Amino acid sequence: MALPSYKEIVELLKKGATIEAQEAIMTLREAAVDSREEVLELKTQVTALESQLKAVGDWEAQKERYSLVSPWRAGQAYALKRSHAGGEEAHWMCTNCFHNSKRVILNPIKKDGWVLMACPSCKATINTDFRGIGPAKYAEDYSEKD
Numbered sequence: 001m002a003l004p005s006y007k008e009i010v011e012l013l014k015k016g017a018t019i020e021a022q023e024a025i026m027t028l029r030e031a032a033v034d035s036r037e038e039v040l041e042l043k044t045q046v047t048a049l050e051s052q053l054k055a056v057g058d059w060e061a062q063k064e065r066y067s068l069v070s071p072w073r074a075g076q077a078y079a080l081k082r083s084h085a086g087g088e089e090a091h092w093m094c095t096n097c098f099h100n101s102k103r104v105i106l107n108p109i110k111k112d113g114w115v116l117m118a119c120p121s122c123k124a125t126i127n128t129d130f131r132g133i134g135p136a137k138y139a140e141d142y143s144e145k146d
Helices: 006-015 018-063 095-099 139-143
Strands: 066-069 077-080 107-111 114-118 125-127
Touching (some): 006 018, 066 139, 077 095, 077 139
Antiparallel strands (some): 066 077
16 A cells, blocks of 8 residues: 555645544654554664674684694684784684684693594594694694794
8 A cells, every 4th residue: 555645645645535644644753653553663673783794894804813723633713924923922823713703712722642633612632643732823833844
């Protein structure tokens, strides 16, 4: 149903059809309220989408700080690049979580005398195939020949 125009309401008033004119005015008011509610809903959606877009942009910047490395005989992890550390200590990140846009630092644990790297978030483990490992190094240090 089309909304009544200003001219249509004026014509109703000229004819003396005040009840019909009031009904037309009420129809316009209801449409205005509906439009206002729709605008508020759309603003909420825009805010949510802007937030998601910012999160993607933030993650893209975060991804640039890391490089995939093979610090052990078995398995890989993401290591912080020295050039992007900004004073942050070297560490390894879980590859599973990293690919899901999450920054989760791996923790060393001992099992049957072997060192495993465990993710506290997704519970993945990497068998390093070593009985002991030193501290994490920056990504650039893994590409250098020892």
